[in-house]
Every structure is written in structure tokens, then in C-alpha cells.
Amino acid sequence: MYPRPFTYHRAASLKDAAATLAELGPEAKLLAGGQSLVPLMKLRLSSPAALIDVGHIQGLNYIRAENGAFRIGALARHTDMAQSAAARHVPILHDCAAGIADVQVRNWGTVVGSIAEADPTGDWAPVLLVLDTEVECLANHGRRSLGLAGFIQDAFTTALRPGEVMQELRVKATERGSGGCYLAFKRCAPVYASASVAVQLALEGATCRQARVALGAVALTPVVATESAKALEGSDLNAKSIARAAEAAAASCEPPCDGRGSTEYKRALIRKLFTQAVNVAARRARGESVEVSHHYA
Amino acid sequence: MADRSSTAPRREPELLPHQEPAVEKPARAPRNGWVGRPIERKEEQRHVRGRGKFIDDFKLPGMVHMCLVRSPYAHARITRVDVSEAEQHPGVICTLTGAEIAKLTTPYIEIGPDPSARIQDYCMAVDLARYQGEPVAAVIAISRGAAEDAAELVQVEYEPLTPVMSAEQALTDADVIHPAAGTNKVWQGTFEYGDVEQAFRDAATIVHIDRMHFHRFSSTPLENNAIIGHWDQRDENIRFWCNNSFPTIGIQLVAPALGVHIDRIRVETHDIGGSFGIKITNYPYMTLCALASRKAGGKPVKWTETRTEHMLASAHGNERTFLDTRVALDRDGVIIGIDSRHLDDCGAYPRYEPLGCVIWTQVFAGVYRFRNARINFSQAVTNKCPVGPNRGYSRMQQLWFLERCVDLCAHELGIAADEMRRRNYIRPEQFPYTTPNGCIYDSGNYPGMLKLAQERLGWEHWKKEQEKGRAEGRLIGLGIGTTLDSGTNNFGQSRIVNPHAPFSGNSQAANVKLDMYGEIVVSVGSVPQGQGHETTASQVVCDVLSVTPDMVTVRAGFDTERNVHTGHTGTYASQFAVSGLSAVHGAAQKLRKELLRLAAYALNAPEDQLELGIGKQGAEVRVRGTDRAINYWGLANIINVNNAGLPDELQDVTLNCRYTWRAPFKIPDLERKYGNLTLTYSSQLHIAVVEVDTDTGNPKILDYCAIDDCGVMINPRIVEGQVHGATAHGIGAALIENCAYDDSGNMVASTFSEYTPITSVNIPNVKYGNMETPSPHSYSGAKGMGEGGAAPVHAISAALQDALYPQGIYITESFNNGDSIFSMLAARRQGRSTAGVRTERRAK
Incomplete structure (x- = not known):
């Protein structure tokens, strides 16, 4: 289990990392937590000619609430998110962070790295898609900011340009009366989801004023299930409207048939997870504190 | 080949006289000492602190590394292997190819008879690759990294052949995998x-x-296979540091393949991170390391398997298909006859097989009383990873088969699952019980275990929950799995598969001595992989010598040169508690006798007035009721370093006592396939309560109970740990873990991300309970119990059956996950029948 040879560069700052990336070209990869990249390199499924290690840059592991947004630094680990006081008020972030793989992976893996990887079965993308998330990118020639939906372009493909690095994620704080939930089905603890559902709802009295739904692991990219969200909006979230929305969510994806299950089985998982996620999100929107856990085989 | 002593079907076997004299009963040890106490394991400190010594931790002077190039095809002709570029790579010392292997070695001895004896199994594919992952070339380099880089430069050309992916397909012989044998x-x-x-x-x-x-499936030991081989050019001796769990069999296969005398091979094992039987068959890699070392000029060669290599090409458990099964029952639902055809898939090379073709008959009858049965058993090679004796080896398949039969019959006849079992269990008063094939079940109380399990679980509560749930449309099932763990096997059963097999009986050796300063040192050549042999051996010695475990040093681990062993030594098949500890007990008793004789001389007192104990100066022998004593240092001193003038009658005292324990077995009757195949029979009774999600098909364990009866427990903590481990393995096998192949012969679960071995989030709280029916066949009353009979697989299959029977679904697969249950439910909704089970009622 040894990777192919590569050169190693330790970045002193993100700017330095961007400059080195620009200099070394597309054969270079950034190393942050390494929880996806290192196993892929050991299996020789990925063989970058150079690694630019950003893991030693100080001050990038922040999760801060600032001006109505959460700023998630490039080196904030899943564990940092799970333990973040700032993020406690957005339970969907905690659902996701605390349910990733095992404690070793959570202690090393980073939120930003997970988005950069754009693995179709990754946990973070659906969650951050139902929140308003901007990706801050940094390059030699300056910065830019992109919406997350446009950032993820395809399986393992993002809008990052050559020489560009992700600096932080900026997640708009949710309002009072808004609640979310993220649930996945996983065959055992340390593996990627077979299917996952993220839901964020805003209630006005008993009525769902706004809904956002995103599905993970059921297509080449996370699926924003607009029709499903529409089915929830304006309803009082009774069993019937939730069932209709669940159906719309299942219809909005074409899950691949693979070792994790058949297309129809995964659609059934989506319906199940969706129903529970909506119920939990609604309770949280009403101010209840609800603990949830992923579904495991 | 019917059992000649029977002329009519018998429903009341207890009326039968034993057909074979019962096993000779050893004297029972007293029950007030260290044996039976849940003491902390001696091994725990080093393992919890990461101070174990595993093969990959060993770094020898001049050591180099081997990496293997493996076939991506399940079945292909190898037309060209070009290592020239790899050999030019910096750091590469040499390479090995199949063509060289065919010149340097002879094929391994096959255990089976003609024509399968003609199968040519080398440590590397020679002209045909027969499973995905089979080694086709080796690269030896100064570092593992260099070896892996160079391995990518080896060019191999293949001509793909039709993969044979099931025993049914194999037995048609349309594509013959081993042309030399002429049949699959x-x-x-x-x-x-x-x-x-x-x-x-x-x-x-x-x-x-x-x-x-x-x-x-595979029990996926945490530590993969690992070997260091050293062909020493100074004396032409070969030394292995490895984690093979049955080295005496390993070297009996490696030595003839290499064409060397077995006494030139030294094998050492150290700490091992689990084997579950899988590591018994790593001997081809031992052969490769030896050859690599010789070609590398006598440098030690290390090979450490990666997880993907382990999943692809170490060993899997036996896959078995049961066809055309018929079960005859009387009007009370008592099974009176079984007729069936079983096909076993052993993968590309038989290796330890076809021993599995007879080992299942240790539990031919399971826990049931039926006397009339005919099972036609075949085994075939396929283009899959060779099988190895995985935890529950070959018996769990038979136990699952019988449990499915009993369970399906109960549903078909409308008899409650627990009642069905009570009607069919061998009864407590029938022990020792001779099975239709001559095995002697030493002890057990299956109805008692069922009762205990039902109480512990809250059976009545769950039956009510099930009823309530059904009214709400929920699918809840309760399932019982009753199994046996047959331990200390009679190698004579190998003669049933091959009358010329040169094995029979069973034996283990141990040595207990006083070292020069009176230290008590126990040597057992066993190969523990987490079973706590150092602890249990010390408990046995403490009772014989009246000392405490901290005073006893136990040297476990195999070493051909430096530790005791017999030809059966290894750690496999649930036997150490009986075979290994009987040897330790025998050796400790010999030492005790010597200590008493010597002390009688030293203290000038008659032996019958002496006692062993712990005094102010440590372990000692004293005159009962006085303070006249000599401690172990004093006794050791007399014999070891201060022995001038020792009287003639003490000249034979060495304080270094070896004992070889032999199991009292006979060779079975080969024609009738009849005889006692195993010494002890532990039993397990598990109950699972499982709910199936009606929308997704996902099964969820709501409650779980595991009762174990291994007779007298040497160390209840270790027993409970083994039960939990076996339960986790079984739940994983039943619901999550599947060594699936696609039609092209690709192993689709070759990483842990795909194989998904069970983790803590998948395991319910297990309600554990214990029952004790002491074995009359072991001195301590203990029965071997490491494997556990895969009870969760049976219990979960039965629970799923109970949940899904009203839906018209039959559980006929041992592996059921949400995906497969979802498709069964979907098929039923569309009105399609999912499996062929039918019940023929006859006017009687």
C-alpha cells in the first residue's frame, strides 16, 4: 500500500499554496486532511505528481459566526464542526459532522476538503446545498466567490480553475423558525452513504414557508430536489403532503444500481430518509431539540 | 452405503444402544481454583498498549521486500510475462515468474483422491490464472515502495477464458479449470x-x-497475512517468521513443494491479529518468500498483504448450495428423514479441501434427533478465491441447512418455532448421544438453553409486540438458531475423503518447568490469535501447583526449533481448551509429582505429609501444618545448578516436564462413513428479533440473545468475549458481508468500503447468558468454543422468515440485506413467487 512517487511541498500560506499550484500545474494536488486522497493514492487510483500540503498553515481551522454567516476555514475538521458552539444552532451541520465515518476520519478530514473532492457520495454537499453556501476561492491573481450549486460540476469535478484553492465556505445563518436535518443510510460506520437526504425548512406557524431538499449518493452530483421542496412549501406538513414530496424526491433522481443496492431500493431509501428528515426538521423549526442518527444496516 | 445396523426408520433413538463405546472418560479436576475465574488476560496490557509483536513489526538486517503482480482476470491463459523493465527499476533485486516457479517447485500435495489429486497447485499461476488476484509474478526490491513501483512495470498478456462462477456451472464440466484433473x-x-x-x-x-x-464471506482478521522468509545460504536452512495459524500443516505442504527436508524449516509465530482459520492457507506465500529469499542471495524477504489482496486472494469461507431437499415429518412435526444434494464451491484450488467435504458431518445431525438421512455431497472448483477454514468451517453451512429445514417445516406445518425445536431436539437425558453417523455428542441441554434464552430475551413480550405490530402492518419476526461448535477433531475423518490420507487422531504437547531461580515456565506451541492462551494455561497450572497466575510465565507461539509441538499443533477448530490445556495439565501434574518427590528428600518428610502453597519466600512445598518448607528456588537449585550428590532415586527428576496429550480416537469406518469425528460439542442458542421495514426492506435487529454452553468455562471473561466476537461475525455475515462476484469473475467487494465488515453501529446489545453441561470427555469438563457455529446467521434467517412468511416469502439465502429483501417484497407485491418450497400432505 504505497503510493506512486510524488514530490512534497509544504505551503506556508494559502497564497503560497495557490502560487505553488499554479507553478506545478494540474498534476499537483492539495493535501489537507487526506482522508480521501491518501487512501486513493495508496490504492494507486490517484497518483498526483506533487502534493502541496496545506495542513501546517496556522489559523485556518476556524468556524466563526460573523455578520449573519458561518465562515468555515479551509482546515476546519469534521470534529471541529461537531463540537462547534457557533454551529450548535444549525443542527443539520451537527447531524452531518457527527455522522461522518469514524472518529479518526473526523479528526483529520476537513469540511472544505470534502467539498473540493466532490465525491458523489460525500456527506457535506447535500447539507451545504440546502443552506445558502458560497465558496470563497483564492488564486494568484485574486479571489472570487461562487455559489455551491455552480461549484460542483460533476462527479469529482468542481469549478476550481488551475491554480485556484478553496479558502473558506460561507454559510448563511438560518433564521428563527428554520430547521434542518441530514440523514443517510450507511452499510457500516466508515463507508460512504448508500443514499442521503438533507432538508431545511422555514415554518410560519404550522405552514411550511420555504423548503430546500438535496439528495446525496443517488446521482453523479448531489441532487437539488426542487419539485420535492415545492410540494412541501405552502403545506402544513401533514402526512399526505410529506408523502407527495417524498415521491417527488425519489422521482428527481436516477440512483446507480451498484454494490450498495438497486435503483428502486435506493429510491425507497430516499423516501424513508426524507420522511424522517422532514419530520425532524419541522420539529427543530418549532424550536425542539431533536437528536438523530444515521440509519445503518 | 446405508447404515447396516439399521433396518427401519427410528423415531426413538434413545432406545438404541450406543453403537460405539463411549469415549474414555478422564478423571475430573476439582472445582475451586483458578480455572473458572474471570481473571484479566495476561495478554491485555501489551495489546491495549500497542506493544504486541506482529510480523510486520519485525525488521531484520538486510531484509528486502516482495510485491506481487496479480491476475485481473478470473480465468485466463497467461501468454507472456515480461519482467525485463521491472528488473531495470532502481532498487529491484530480482523477480519471480510462474515459469520459474514451475521449475523450482513441485505442485503442492493434494489432500483429495484422484482425479482431483492431479490438480497442479503452485504458489504462483504458471500457465493459467484461475481467480482474480492470483499471483502471476513477484518483484523483490530494497523497499516495499520500489517493489510496488516496479511491479507496475511487469507486462503480462492474458487470453481471457470463460469464467466458471458457481458450483452448478462447474459440475457441468463445460469449462474445465484444471485440465490435468479433467473435471471440476x-x-x-x-x-x-x-x-x-x-x-x-x-x-x-x-x-x-x-x-x-x-x-x-470471510471473517476478515484485523491483521492481514504477513511473512518473512529467509533461505540462509550458509547452512541452507529456511526460516519463516509468519502468522500462519496451523504451521505444522503449512510446513508439511511447503517442504515437499520446495524439495527440502522438513527439519530444515524453522517456523516462528508471534502475536497474531486474528486468523479465524483464514491464515491456515497462507502457505503458498511462505513458499514464495523462501524462493524470493534464495534468489535475492539469501536476504530475508518480507511480504505483508494489503487489505485488497486479502479480500481478493487470501481465503473465503465455503459457499454451499443445497438442492432438491426433502424433509419427511411424522404427524407431530417430528423430522424422521432428510434427503438432499449439497454442492460446495471451494474456489480455484482445493488447498485445505476437500476436508470440508467430511468436516460438516461432525454435525451431520445438528441438534436434532432424526436417524434417517441421505446427503449426496459434491465439491467443485470454480474461478473464485480458494476457500479456507473460516470460523464455523464447513459445519455452519450444514447447521444453517438444518435450521432452515426445521424452520421452514415449522412454518409450513403451522407449528410454533420454539415448539418445533423442542419436539425435534436431542433430549438432555440422551447424552452422551451417538448420532446416525457415529459421532458422540458429549453433553448438552438444548431445551434448557432454549428456555434460558426465551427468559433472558423476554420471548413472551416480543411475541406480543409481534402481534401488536402485525395489526399495524409492521413486519416483526423472532428467530431461533441452535448450533454446535464441534471441537478437537479426529483427523482420521480425512480418510473418508481420501483413504490414503496419512492423518488421524489429535494431539498437543506442553512443557512445564522450573527455571533456574524457581520460575514456573509453561511452553505451549499453540498459535494464539487473541484467544488468551497465556491466561488460560496459567490458570490450569495454578490449580495444579497452588500458585497464582502472576507467578506463571507462558510461552505461547509456534517455533519448530524452540517450542514443543506435535504434528497437529496449531490453533484452529475450537480445541485449545481441551487439547492444549489437557497437555498443559498433564505436564503440570508431572512437575508436581517431581516437586513432591524432591521436597520429600529435601525436607526429609514423607510425600503424603507435603503440600504445595505460597509462603513467605514465594511458591513452596511444605510439611503440612508446620513451617518446614522449601521454596521453588531451593528445589530448582538442587536440580539445575547444585546437583552433586543427588541420590540415585532422584536421578530422573528434571523439573522440566513434557507431556503429550492424545485424543482417544479410532479411525472411522470408511465404507459406512461412520465413527466419532470430534471430542467435544459446545452448543449455542441465539434468538434474534428482527423488524423488516416495509418500505425499504431494511432489516433491523430489535433485540438479541446469545446463550453459550461450553461446559466448564476455564475463563468466563474469555468465553464471553468469544461469544460476542462470534456474534458480531455472524450478524455481519447474515446482513452485511458478502464476497460477491460479478458474472465476469470480478470480486466486487475487494475493499472494506465495499465489503463493509461489521462495525459497532451495526451490533445490537447482546443479552448474553451461559449454561454449563460439563463434558465427560475432557479432564476439566470444558468444551472447545472459539468458532460458535455461526448462530446469528441461522437466528437471523429464521427471524426474517418469521417476519416475512405471512408475505409469502421463503428465506432460502443465508445473506439477506435491505436491497435483497426489498426486491423480494417487490416481487411478492407483483405476485411473483420468490422461491420453491412446497408441502406434500399424505393421508396417514
């Missing part, structure tokens, strides 16, 4: 006892089950 059939035999035809004529009901299938 490895072994075939009929096991028939009683009068099967009469039983079916007498039956009130006959249940037909078209097909059942027990899937492939």
Missing part, C-alpha cells in the same frame, strides 16, 4: 444412514425445498 469435481460422496426410503414412505408430511444457498 473435487470430491463426491453419499452419506446415508438409517432407512431413508422407509422414512419417506412413513411420512405424514413431506416438505420440498428446491434450492437454498449459503454465501461466501
Whole structure:
């Protein structure tokens, strides 16, 4: 289990990392937590000619609430998110962070790295898609900011340009009366989801004023299930409207048939997870504190 | 080949006289000492602190590394292997190819008879690759990294052939995997006892089950295979540091393949991170390391397997298909006859097989009383990873088969699951019980275990919950799995698969001595992989010598040169508690006798007035009721370093006592396939409560109970740990873990991300309980219990059956996950039948 040879560069700052990336070209990869990249390199499924290690840059592991947004630094680990006081008020972030793989992976893996990887079965993308998330990118020639939906372009493909690095994620704080939930089905603890559902709802009295739904692991990219969200909006979230929305969510994806299950089985998982996620999100929107856990085989 | 002593089907076997004299009973040890106490394991400190010594931790002077190039094809002709570029790579010392292997070695001895004996199994593919992951070339380099880089430069050309992916396909012989054998059939035999035809004529009901299938899985030890081989050019001796768990078999295969005398091979094992039987078959890699070392100029060569290599090419458990099963029952639902055809898939090379073709007959009858049965058993090679003796080896498949039969019949006849079992269990008063094939079950109380399990679980509570749930449309099932763990096997059963097999009986050796300063040192050549042999051996010695475990040093681990062993030594098949500890007990008793004789001389007192104990100066022998004593240092001193003037009658005292324990076995009757195959029979009774999600098909364990009876427990903590471990393995096998192949022969679960071995989030709280029916066949009353009979697989299959029977679904696969249950539910909703089970009721 040894990777192919590569050169190693330790970045002193993100700017330095961007400059080195620009200099070394597309054969270079950034190393942050390494929880996806290192196993892929050991299996020789990925063989970058150079690694630019950003893991030693100080001050990038922040999760801060600032001006109505959460700023998630490039080196904030899943564990940092799970333990973040700032993020406690957005339970969907905690659902996701605390349910990733095992404690070793959570202690090393980073939120930003997970988005950069754009693995179709990754946990973070659906969650951050139902929140308003901007990706801050940094390059030699300056910065830019992109919406997350446009950032993820395809399986393992993002809008990052050559020489560009992700600096932080900026997640708009949710309002009072808004609640979310993220649930996945996983065959055992340390593996990627077979299917996952993220839901964020805003209630006005008993009525769902706004809904956002995103599905993970059921297509080449996370699926924003607009029709499903529409089915929830304006309803009082009774069993019937939730069932209709669940159906719309299942219809909005074409899950691949693979070792994790058949297309129809995964659609059934989506319906199940969706129903529970909506119920939990609604309770949280009403101010209840609800603990949830992923579904495991 | 019917059992000649029977002429009619018998429903009341307890009326039968024992057909074989009962096993000679050893004297029972007293029960107030260290044996039976849940003491902390001696091994715990080093393992919890990461101070174990595993093979990959060893770094020898001049050591180099081997990396293997493996076939991506399940079945292909190798037309060209070009290592020239790899050999030019910096750091590469040499390479090995199949062509060289064919010149340097002879094929391994096959255990099976002709024609499968003609199978040519080398440590590397020579002209045909027969499973995905089979080694086709080796690169030896100064570092593992360099070896892996160079391995990518080896060019191999293949001509793909039709992969043979099931035993059914293999037995057609349309594509023959081993041309030298001329057939894919490895072994075939009929096991028939009683009068099967009469039983079916007498039956009130006959249940037909078209097909059942027990899937492939592996117990995935945490530590992969690892070997260092050193062919020393100074003396031409070969030394292995390895984690093979049955080294005496390993070297009996490696030595002839290499063409060297076995005494030139030294094998050492150290700490091992689990084997579960899988590491018994790592001997081809031992051979490769030895050859690599010789070609590398006598440098030690290390090979450490990666997880992907382990999943692809170490060993999987046996896969078995049960066809055309018929079960005859009387009007009370008592099984009176079974007739079935079993096909075993052993993968690309038989290796330890076809021993599995007879080992299942240790539990031919399971826990049931039927006397008439005919099972036609065949084994075939396929283009999959070779199988190895995985935890529950070859018996769990048979136990699952019988449990499915009993369970399906109960549902078909409308008899409650627990009642069905009570009607069919061997009864407590029948022990020792001789099975239709001559095995002697030493002890057990299956109805008692069922009662205990039902109480511990809260059976009545769950039956009510099930009823309530059904009214709400929920699918809840309760399932019982009753199993046996047969331990200390009679190697004579190998003669049933091959009359010329040179094995029989069973034996283990131990040595207990006083070292020069009176230290008590126990040597057992066993190969523990987490079973706590150092602890249990010390408990046994403490009781004999009246000392405490901290005073006893136990040297476990195999070492051909430096530790005791017999030809059966290894750690496998649930036997150390009986075979290993009987040897330790025998050696400790010899030492005790010597200590008493010596002390009698030293203290000038008659032996019968002496006692062993702990005094102010440590362990000692004293004159009872006085303070006249000599401690172990004093006794050791007299014999070891201060022995001038020792009287003649003490000249034979060495304080260094070896004892070889032999199991009291006979060679079975080969024609009738009849005889005692195993010394002890632990039993397990598990109950699972499982709910199936009606929308997704996902099964969820709501409650779980595991009762174990291994007779007298040497160390209840270790027993409980083994039960939990075996339960986790079984739940994983039943619901999550499957060594699945696609039609092209690709192993689709070659990483842990895909194989998904069970983790803590998948395991319910297990309600554990213990029952004790002491074995009359071991001195301590203990029975081997490491494997556990895969009870969770049976219990979960039964629970799923109970949940899904009202839906018209039959559970005929051992592996059921949400995906497969979802498709069964979907098929039923569309009105399609999912499996062929039918019940024929006859006017009686």
C-alpha cells in the first residue's frame, strides 16, 4: 500500500499554496486532511505528481459566526464542526459532522476538503446545498466567490480553475423558525452513504414557508430536489403532503444500481430518509431539540 | 452405503444402544481454583498498549521486500510475462515468474483422491490464472515502495477464458479449470444412514425445498497475512517468521513443494491479529518468500498483504448450495428423514479441501434427533478465491441447512418455532448421544438453553409486540438458531475423503518447568490469535501447583526449533481448551509429582505429609501444618545448578516436564462413513428479533440473545468475549458481508468500503447468558468454543422468515440485506413467487 512517487511541498500560506499550484500545474494536488486522497493514492487510483500540503498553515481551522454567516476555514475538521458552539444552532451541520465515518476520519478530514473532492457520495454537499453556501476561492491573481450549486460540476469535478484553492465556505445563518436535518443510510460506520437526504425548512406557524431538499449518493452530483421542496412549501406538513414530496424526491433522481443496492431500493431509501428528515426538521423549526442518527444496516 | 445396523426408520433413538463405546472418560479436576475465574488476560496490557509483536513489526538486517503482480482476470491463459523493465527499476533485486516457479517447485500435495489429486497447485499461476488476484509474478526490491513501483512495470498478456462462477456451472464440466484433473469435481460422496426410503414412505408430511444457498464471506482478521522468509545460504536452512495459524500443516505442504527436508524449516509465530482459520492457507506465500529469499542471495524477504489482496486472494469461507431437499415429518412435526444434494464451491484450488467435504458431518445431525438421512455431497472448483477454514468451517453451512429445514417445516406445518425445536431436539437425558453417523455428542441441554434464552430475551413480550405490530402492518419476526461448535477433531475423518490420507487422531504437547531461580515456565506451541492462551494455561497450572497466575510465565507461539509441538499443533477448530490445556495439565501434574518427590528428600518428610502453597519466600512445598518448607528456588537449585550428590532415586527428576496429550480416537469406518469425528460439542442458542421495514426492506435487529454452553468455562471473561466476537461475525455475515462476484469473475467487494465488515453501529446489545453441561470427555469438563457455529446467521434467517412468511416469502439465502429483501417484497407485491418450497400432505 504505497503510493506512486510524488514530490512534497509544504505551503506556508494559502497564497503560497495557490502560487505553488499554479507553478506545478494540474498534476499537483492539495493535501489537507487526506482522508480521501491518501487512501486513493495508496490504492494507486490517484497518483498526483506533487502534493502541496496545506495542513501546517496556522489559523485556518476556524468556524466563526460573523455578520449573519458561518465562515468555515479551509482546515476546519469534521470534529471541529461537531463540537462547534457557533454551529450548535444549525443542527443539520451537527447531524452531518457527527455522522461522518469514524472518529479518526473526523479528526483529520476537513469540511472544505470534502467539498473540493466532490465525491458523489460525500456527506457535506447535500447539507451545504440546502443552506445558502458560497465558496470563497483564492488564486494568484485574486479571489472570487461562487455559489455551491455552480461549484460542483460533476462527479469529482468542481469549478476550481488551475491554480485556484478553496479558502473558506460561507454559510448563511438560518433564521428563527428554520430547521434542518441530514440523514443517510450507511452499510457500516466508515463507508460512504448508500443514499442521503438533507432538508431545511422555514415554518410560519404550522405552514411550511420555504423548503430546500438535496439528495446525496443517488446521482453523479448531489441532487437539488426542487419539485420535492415545492410540494412541501405552502403545506402544513401533514402526512399526505410529506408523502407527495417524498415521491417527488425519489422521482428527481436516477440512483446507480451498484454494490450498495438497486435503483428502486435506493429510491425507497430516499423516501424513508426524507420522511424522517422532514419530520425532524419541522420539529427543530418549532424550536425542539431533536437528536438523530444515521440509519445503518 | 446405508447404515447396516439399521433396518427401519427410528423415531426413538434413545432406545438404541450406543453403537460405539463411549469415549474414555478422564478423571475430573476439582472445582475451586483458578480455572473458572474471570481473571484479566495476561495478554491485555501489551495489546491495549500497542506493544504486541506482529510480523510486520519485525525488521531484520538486510531484509528486502516482495510485491506481487496479480491476475485481473478470473480465468485466463497467461501468454507472456515480461519482467525485463521491472528488473531495470532502481532498487529491484530480482523477480519471480510462474515459469520459474514451475521449475523450482513441485505442485503442492493434494489432500483429495484422484482425479482431483492431479490438480497442479503452485504458489504462483504458471500457465493459467484461475481467480482474480492470483499471483502471476513477484518483484523483490530494497523497499516495499520500489517493489510496488516496479511491479507496475511487469507486462503480462492474458487470453481471457470463460469464467466458471458457481458450483452448478462447474459440475457441468463445460469449462474445465484444471485440465490435468479433467473435471471440476473435487470430491463426491453419499452419506446415508438409517432407512431413508422407509422414512419417506412413513411420512405424514413431506416438505420440498428446491434450492437454498449459503454465501461466501470471510471473517476478515484485523491483521492481514504477513511473512518473512529467509533461505540462509550458509547452512541452507529456511526460516519463516509468519502468522500462519496451523504451521505444522503449512510446513508439511511447503517442504515437499520446495524439495527440502522438513527439519530444515524453522517456523516462528508471534502475536497474531486474528486468523479465524483464514491464515491456515497462507502457505503458498511462505513458499514464495523462501524462493524470493534464495534468489535475492539469501536476504530475508518480507511480504505483508494489503487489505485488497486479502479480500481478493487470501481465503473465503465455503459457499454451499443445497438442492432438491426433502424433509419427511411424522404427524407431530417430528423430522424422521432428510434427503438432499449439497454442492460446495471451494474456489480455484482445493488447498485445505476437500476436508470440508467430511468436516460438516461432525454435525451431520445438528441438534436434532432424526436417524434417517441421505446427503449426496459434491465439491467443485470454480474461478473464485480458494476457500479456507473460516470460523464455523464447513459445519455452519450444514447447521444453517438444518435450521432452515426445521424452520421452514415449522412454518409450513403451522407449528410454533420454539415448539418445533423442542419436539425435534436431542433430549438432555440422551447424552452422551451417538448420532446416525457415529459421532458422540458429549453433553448438552438444548431445551434448557432454549428456555434460558426465551427468559433472558423476554420471548413472551416480543411475541406480543409481534402481534401488536402485525395489526399495524409492521413486519416483526423472532428467530431461533441452535448450533454446535464441534471441537478437537479426529483427523482420521480425512480418510473418508481420501483413504490414503496419512492423518488421524489429535494431539498437543506442553512443557512445564522450573527455571533456574524457581520460575514456573509453561511452553505451549499453540498459535494464539487473541484467544488468551497465556491466561488460560496459567490458570490450569495454578490449580495444579497452588500458585497464582502472576507467578506463571507462558510461552505461547509456534517455533519448530524452540517450542514443543506435535504434528497437529496449531490453533484452529475450537480445541485449545481441551487439547492444549489437557497437555498443559498433564505436564503440570508431572512437575508436581517431581516437586513432591524432591521436597520429600529435601525436607526429609514423607510425600503424603507435603503440600504445595505460597509462603513467605514465594511458591513452596511444605510439611503440612508446620513451617518446614522449601521454596521453588531451593528445589530448582538442587536440580539445575547444585546437583552433586543427588541420590540415585532422584536421578530422573528434571523439573522440566513434557507431556503429550492424545485424543482417544479410532479411525472411522470408511465404507459406512461412520465413527466419532470430534471430542467435544459446545452448543449455542441465539434468538434474534428482527423488524423488516416495509418500505425499504431494511432489516433491523430489535433485540438479541446469545446463550453459550461450553461446559466448564476455564475463563468466563474469555468465553464471553468469544461469544460476542462470534456474534458480531455472524450478524455481519447474515446482513452485511458478502464476497460477491460479478458474472465476469470480478470480486466486487475487494475493499472494506465495499465489503463493509461489521462495525459497532451495526451490533445490537447482546443479552448474553451461559449454561454449563460439563463434558465427560475432557479432564476439566470444558468444551472447545472459539468458532460458535455461526448462530446469528441461522437466528437471523429464521427471524426474517418469521417476519416475512405471512408475505409469502421463503428465506432460502443465508445473506439477506435491505436491497435483497426489498426486491423480494417487490416481487411478492407483483405476485411473483420468490422461491420453491412446497408441502406434500399424505393421508396417514
